[in-house]
Amino acid sequence: MEAVTNFSVRLVQRYLPSAFVLAVMLTLIVLLMGMTITGESAMNMAGYWGSGFSSLFKFGMQMVLVLLTGYVLALTPVVQSLLSGLTAQASTPRQALVLTIVVSFVCYYLNWGFGMVAGAILAREMGRRVAGLHFPLIVAAAYGGELVRGPSTSIPLVIATPGHFMEDAIGIVSVSETLYSWWNISLTAALLALLLIFFMLQKQPKDLVQLRDKGDDAGSAAQSNADMTPSDRIENSRFPTLFLGLLAAAYLVGEAITKGFSLNLNTVILIFLALGLLLHKNSSAYLHAAEKAVGAARGIIIQFPLYAGIAGMMTNSGLVTEFSEAIISIATLETFPLLTFLSAGIVNFFIPSGGGQWAIQGPIMMEAAHALGADPAQTIMAFTWGDGWTNQIQPFWALPLLGVAGLSARDIMGYLVIWLMISGVAIGGTFVALSVFG
Numbered sequence: 001m002e003a004v005t006n007f008s009v010r011l012v013q014r015y016l017p018s019a020f021v022l023a024v025m026l027t028l029i030v031l032l033m034g035m036t037i038t039g040e041s042a043m044n045m046a047g048y049w050g051s052g053f054s055s056l057f058k059f060g061m062q063m064v065l066v067l068l069t070g071y072v073l074a075l076t077p078v079v080q081s082l083l084s085g086l087t088a089q090a091s092t093p094r095q096a097l098v099l100t101i102v103v104s105f106v107c108y109y110l111n112w113g114f115g116m117v118a119g120a121i122l123a124r125e126m127g128r129r130v131a132g133l134h135f136p137l138i139v140a141a142a143y144g145g146e147l148v149r150g151p152s153t154s155i156p157l158v159i160a161t162p163g164h165f166m167e168d169a170i171g172i173v174s175v176s177e178t179l180y181s182w183w184n185i186s187l188t189a190a191l192l193a194l195l196l197i198f199f200m201l202q203k204q205p206k207d208l209v210q211l212r213d214k215g216d217d218a219g220s221a222a223q224s225n226a227d228m229t230p231s232d233r234i235e236n237s238r239f240p241t242l243f244l245g246l247l248a249a250a251y252l253v254g255e256a257i258t259k260g261f262s263l264n265l266n267t268v269i270l271i272f273l274a275l276g277l278l279l280h281k282n283s284s285a286y287l288h289a290a291e292k293a294v295g296a297a298r299g300i301i302i303q304f305p306l307y308a309g310i311a312g313m314m315t316n317s318g319l320v321t322e323f324s325e326a327i328i329s330i331a332t333l334e335t336f337p338l339l340t341f342l343s344a345g346i347v348n349f350f351i352p353s354g355g356g357q358w359a360i361q362g363p364i365m366m367e368a369a370h371a372l373g374a375d376p377a378q379t380i381m382a383f384t385w386g387d388g389w390t391n392q393i394q395p396f397w398a399l400p401l402l403g404v405a406g407l408s409a410r411d412i413m414g415y416l417v418i419w420l421m422i423s424g425v426a427i428g429g430t431f432v433a434l435s436v437f438g
Helices: 002-015 019-037 042-053 057-074 077-087 093-110 112-129 135-147 154-159 182-200 230-235 239-259 265-279 283-296 298-316 319-329 336-350 354-372 376-393 395-405 409-437
Strands: none
Touching (some): 019 298, 019 336, 057 112, 057 283, 077 112, 093 112, 135 409, 239 283, 283 298
């Protein structure tokens, strides 16, 4: 295992381009596929790319705010103290790996946006404080849990909601049959165990890469009261951040009381925002921390629209339909769940949006499941796991984590390629067993 992983790490570091160049290469590949497979002209494909380019603006802004508000929260004195206490529990690289994997996996399970920021920040702190720790290794370990499908996973929640767009075809499928089925919970626990085992087997490389910074300083230069102008006094007073933080907190409490608590991207952003405002000493300190966080978001800002353009070409050219129908044509009742998982994983690499992918590919797969007599709940979860599985080697989803860690995709992808194979066998094997043994 160590030899295979080391080979993968060396191969990726040598040949994998930057995340931006990879996005451009994928754009070219999809354009050529549309011209050769579906017979679209280059101008049509350019039109599909342009129409899709802006489709992820809202989601991209959400991701920027998740990263920024989470990063700013991590720079508050209170959270820095908590992180110091947590990282103090790990005195060796092995202990640091275990703690980071478990904490990030649990956070991803609860909400992937929360897990992404929490895992990245914890890995960064471990890299700063634990001597002899290979930093790319622990960042990869923190990201490994991103594939888990927990209670905030969109597709099973949509299918369990009355009035969803496929209700006439498949009805309502309860989360007790999907997310909270015995086999899905067992698969989740098994993946955590495999993730721990895989990264615990990795030895610290001889060419050790450690985080070389001295930590983040969230404070700003102190000024004496005598030197402050009236505007300086306002910026250094507690009132602006305290007022805005309490306002956001009041809204969250009111929503929880009247509608029940729902942990989605917007809620995560507001929680991070409220806590960051309340825990920083003034608006000057908050903005100083935000300035540090903005640089970490540059990959999201530049690359999310590129992937939206790719998704536009895949969807409007009919490539998704062509691919899905090709998979269905060779499927049997026994192989259908596995092929659903694999096809969702492949398409996800080009359309990194679970909801968008389900809207296009989901109806085709569910119609095939009905024709073959396959279990709808298992088909939904096979698609859901496939949609998350290839996130491990898709830099699109790793960009927030890489931004916080200050690494490039090639630094961690060598480990994640092997983890993709291991987790793929575990997930695919589960659906094969379910289809054969019931």
